[in-house]
Amino acid sequence: MEIGLQIKMNEKLFLRNPEQSELGKKIIMHSIQLIHKDGFEAFTFKKLAESVGTTEASVYRYFENKHRLLIYIAAWYWTWLHYQVIYQTHNIEDPVVKLKKIIKLLSTTVTDDLKTSYIEESLLHQIIITEGTKTYLTKRVSEDNKDKLFKPYKDLCNHIANIILEYNPDYHYPKSLASTIIEIAHFQNFFREHLPSLTDFNELNCDCTPVTFLEDMLFRVLRKEYVE
Amino acid sequence: MEIGLQIKMNEKLFLRNPEQSELGKKIIMHSIQLIHKDGFEAFTFKKLAESVGTTEASVYRYFENKHRLLIYIAAWYWTWLHYQVIYQTHNIEDPVVKLKKIIKLLSTTVTDDLKTSYIEESLLHQIIITEGTKTYLTKRVSEDNKDKLFKPYKDLCNHIANIILEYNPDYHYPKSLASTIIEIAHFQNFFREHLPSLTDFNELNCDCTPVTFLEDMLFRVLRKEYVE
């Protein structure tokens, strides 16, 4: 039996649905590889077309521009991660265990999901760490937000916020804490690799990692017995 | 008596020191205005030259490219903010008071500093919120780091980490917490304005702001009486 995980994407993200053709899937696959290799700034539709073995014009039939393609990829990632979170916390009662699981999913380099053949989740995770925030740190953010392009990100954030409230219903900032955890998981990973002096992680001491930092932070913040 | 605040910048940031000529100062001033208005992606040296009333070639004599200019502006900002932190926490003994002051400085829109005539700190603060992370979220980060371009940012982070340790010498992640506080101050401000559903702040309830969220988070994390 083959299980195919189909992720339904917002129609506004593309001109033609890349999941519904071989060329479309190739475009996504090669985009992920190219952006991972050279970074988003150096990524162009011309290089992409060459890599895929098609023409620039054909790529433009799928995506308006490279920024939309990045949002597509990010939206796909957040949807997929949300699915992972639901799947891996399914049947778990204890919100502490659930939150720890989520921190691991956010921080740890994932292994490729066999259910989505043409997408390499491990590369995708790396891409989102470096390029993810560029999807919304633009002048167009409000327009794009109206088109619901960031819905998968918000849904995940909301999901995490609810688990936070499950653990501590009195906490005042569940959503801010959730978005903080998400972003910091990525930033601390990036810093560890490229600007290590901004962190306290080192090769020798495996007790200090982004995961332990985030767990420590999250559960100290949410401690119920805390009294002003 | 006139006080001029001169900030000594890393020589690698520019080809010709913009602080040492009228044209140079105008280039910085107009860069800040243009990036604030249209965003970094839409910002070009041609538009900048037009705005300044000079030629593209002249701008290129000061900065290698627009990315270096952004790093210059960011480095200036972090140096200036570090100075503000030192100045405003000077003579304060209590690390709690110092940390609260720092959170306010990171989160609150600043008023223009009269000591630096040609730079509008209020615009600069807004720019760093939206564009700041783009200075290092690139493929060139390691090279740029070798050139010490991020030193002002790291210095500030280190300074904050030391105050954190002053308050709680047993805390394991002072630097990670410091870089977290810095980035989250910006992100939560950005989210509040553009993607409010990622936060718990609203117009009506002034008791929930990025400042209260960060203070609450920081001091819960650093609580000394916390026992495993």
Add this chain to the structure above:
DNA sequence: TTTAAAAGATAGTATTACTATTATAATAGA
């Protein structure tokens, strides 16, 4: 078998991100 849609091939444009050259204005030193 027809026909509509997708993809390929090709061309073209405006803008961007530069580099190069020469002329002119400012200024600092002899």
Add this chain to the structure above:
DNA sequence: TCTATTATAATAGTAATACTATCTTTTAAA
């Protein structure tokens, strides 16, 4: 004061980017 140096202006040009347009061929569904 003259001269040498340096900064800036003016102009030109190039390769690459970010598209748009059009026309033909292939494919695959009715």
